[in-house]
Amino acid sequence: MRVDHNRVIRDVTVRLPMASTAAEACQWTVTALARYAPATITVLLQVADRLRCVAATGAWQVFSTVPPKTGIVGRVYASGAGATVPDVAEDPDYLPVRPDVTSEVCVPVLDPAGRPLGVLDLQWSGPVELGPWRETAERVAAHLGARIMALGGPPAESRSEKLLRHAAALTAAPTAADLSTAAIRAAREVSTLGAAVLVLADGSGPRLSEPADSPGELESRIRAALTEAGGPALGLMISRAHRHGAGYTLGEAGHPPTEEYRPLADAGGRTLVAVPVGPPEGGGVLLVADERLLRPDPTTVNLMELLAGQAWTCLDRLSTLARLREQASSDPLTGLRHTGAFEQRIARATPGRTALLAIDVDGFKTVNDTYGHQAGDRLLVGLARALEAALRQGDELYRTGGDEFVAVIEVNRPEEAVRIAERLTEAARRTGRTISVGIALPRSGELPKQTLQRADQALYAAKRQGRDAVRLSAA
Structure with missing residues (x-):
């Protein structure tokens, strides 16, 4: 047709x-x-x-x-x-x-x-x-x-669409700091309020997350007020949010704020949405505020609750991944990094500058045979702490076997590596045990495992010369 x-x-x-x-x-x-x-x-x-x-x-x-x-x-x-x-x-x-x-x-x-x-x-x-x-x-x-x-252009993005877009950004955040920043940015945009602050608890107490982008004047004042109020006030805010759930607060004249929210009122906040984040222990609170006096809006509160839930899920995932990575690279007894991490480190060794110190506990088998494995474990933990304390900042200590350790240190010349090894032997003596140490510096073109073999050979030479000794591999 x-x-x-x-x-x-x-x-x-x-x-x-x-x-x-x-x-x-x-x-x-x-x-x-x-x-x-x-x-x-x-x-x-x-x-x-x-x-x-x-x-x-x-x-x-x-x-x-x-x-x-x-x-x-x-x-x-x-x-x-x-x-x-x-x-x-x-x-x-x-x-x-x-x-x-x-x-x-x-x-x-x-x-x-x-x-x-x-x-x-x-x-x-x-x-x-x-x-x-x-x-x-x-x-x-x-x-x-x-x-x-x-008619004014294409239809605007709805708040639920904004939340969906930001949820994808939260999921893609590579670090906890990036995720916190993304959550604050999302809270501002989705709520349409002027300021957003995320407070999270960690081992050292409640703390403010870093701001996202350039915070506005109100957000800057709120951050300053909360910083001055300190950990106890932040803890009260977290406790209140988890005890009573999400809240919508109006700062009307003649109605004084509760004590924990006074810093926000003093900073100029007249509307506040407070939403719990994560569990009561180890979680936090998302605070979204505005200088305008805005009537309660259930949609805003619901969207902030969804955002807080998504943010915590992503934070918990990052924490779990970090813990798994730490477990995968650390020795559960001593807490030192072990073989996998050590192999990655020596692959980056600089010829003539990176020294490998192979360390073996003298007479360790006798301790296990005489006093049992629990005594042997206590010996290893104590020795690991002593050796770590004797190393310089930036030096690294790994547990590579039962009673075998390797230190990776950066030096300007071989004699410096010998002095560090002697500090380690002295630290071991203070625990009531002795160690033998073999030292090798990577040669140009040498494979890392070959450097480690030379360090081991130097270690065996130290054992043969009477233990409680340091031996440098031939250059």
Whole structure:
């Protein structure tokens, strides 16, 4: 059937001036086009960092959001140039929405200045003259773009969409500090309040997380007030939030704040949302505040609770991963790093500068045989602490076997390594035990395991010469 494209454009655009919202304009455009085009029709507009589907005809699958530059729609939006695709199977960017689609026309929706706002996409499953439809789509998209801008632009990102976007950033945060910063940034943006502060408890007590970006004036005052109030006040805030749950506080005249919230009131906060984070022991509180006096908004509190839950889940995951990494690289008895970490360290050894000190406890088997393994374990723990204390800052000590240790130290010359080894033997004597030490410095082109073998050989030589001794491997 032959299509009168001028009539299509007229019928599609005649109602656009009556649309009261951008979403309404998009839906009318799609509905009117569908009367003439037996196609899957979609309008996607940029919202934050994605293309969001604002209007569509029925299809097996319509993508709610599309990441930038993804698919033909992302390519068209990024380039600002339309695309005619006679065979979607030949286009690697095609995003399948139904199995029978054969061709696609996608054009950018531009504002009057030529900047892309989104795309108008049409997909067919049968024969069609793509050229005329490409021209029609471009003319319709131009009218749609002008109307959208007249209505104030694409629809704003909802607060729930903001939370979803920030949740992805929390999940991707590589460190606890990065995650705390991301949570504060999310709290500000999702709540639409002026300040956000995260207070977390650790082994040394409650503490303020680092601010995100450049904190505003109110947030800076609140941070200063909480810092001055100190740990006890922060602890009270955490305790209150976990005891009573999330709270919405108004700082109205004539209604003094509770003692723990006085620092926030003194800093100028008039609206406060306080949400517990994590468990009562070891968790914290998320504080979101504003200078404006805003009436209670359950949606804001609910969104902050969701954010706090997601933030704690991610913090707990990072803590678990760090603990597992520590367990994987540390000896459970002495707490020293062990073989895996040692091998990684000596792989970075600098020829002529990094010394390996192979250490063996003299007569350790006798201790185990005479007094039992518990006595042997206590000996190793005490000796490990003594050797660590005798090393310089930056030197590293590893447990590589039952009663075998290796120290990795940076020196300017071999004699310096000998002096450090002698300090270790003296430290061992103060525990009531003796050790033998063999020293080797990596040679140019030498494999790390070969350096360690030379250190071991020097250690055996020290044993042979009477133990409680230091021996330097030949250069």
